[in-house]
Ligand SMILES: Nc1ncnc2c1ncn2[C@@H]1O[C@H](COP(=O)(O)OP(=O)(O)OP(=O)(O)O)[C@@H](O)[C@H]1O
């Protein structure tokens with residue numbers, strides 16, 4: 001039997017996958033999500049969300065997709081890794097992923113493909129009144145040529161709105177890349193930096209995930225002092241919270257206990273630090289954008 005079933009869960013509470021079902025709406029995540037949805041609705045073009053490693057960008061993008069799926073006037077595609085070596089590869093991937101009809105036997109000149117893309121955006125956006133959205137995760141991996149393609153795509157517009165909506169999510173290096181291209185920076189209609197959780201959010205997120213995973217007992221699985229230890233250790237970074245909680249639950253079983261307390265956490269964190277695997281240089285500067 002899996003460890004989480006032993007503890008009374010239906011599902012794994014602290015899986016590291018970006019499952020929107022386990023997405024706790026922190027202040028930061030809610031602000032980002034709501035604003036992105038508003039910008040998309042207004043078809044204003046370009047949203048950029050920055051965040052340090054493990055702050056929840058990919059999870060946020062999954063949540064966004066879940067929201068867009070419920071709206072039938074959206075056509076969207078997500079690129080998980082935009083490491084395209086050249087312009088041709090990037091445009092070809094856009095053509096393929098948006099299912100744009102272009103004679104697949106011929107090898108196409110970039111110009112033809114751009115034209116097909118523009119025609120598609122016009123057809124969907126104006127004739128069919130759809131909102132075509134491209135979401136790019138790991139956007140810090142976009143190279144200059146790819147950013148230039150995106151800039152050109154953002155130029156496709158009617159008098160009233162942009163034909164392509166672009167949502168970029170990336171680590172902090174994305175910031176310097178964009179700042180170095182002023183006519184790209186200038187087009188950002190919504191920018192946001194995801195910060196880690198505060199203490200209360202850390203606590204609420206842990207409780208939320210436990211309940212989502214089907215834990216029904218009235219007993220508090222993580223004591224208040226355990227959560228304080230988790231917060232100090234993780235500094236509110238979601239992935240760090242998840243990892244340490246997962247470890248704590250495994251310890252619980254090993255030690256045949258039922259409540260994660262501060263003492264248990266101290267022991268786990270002590271071992272983690274001793275092992276030399278603990279990252280101390282957390283990068284994020286508040287309001288850095
Ligand atoms: N709002 C949230 N509620 C619950 N869990 C979250 C939340 N945000 C992030 N997590 C969890 O934290 C972990 C890391 O999140 P995610 O992978 O989205 O971070 P990231 O910013 O994309 O990281 P990276 O920079 O490494 O790509 C995941 O396990 C995810 O489930």
Ligand SMILES: [Mg+2]
Pocket residue numbers: 057058059137138
């Ligand atoms: Mg990610």
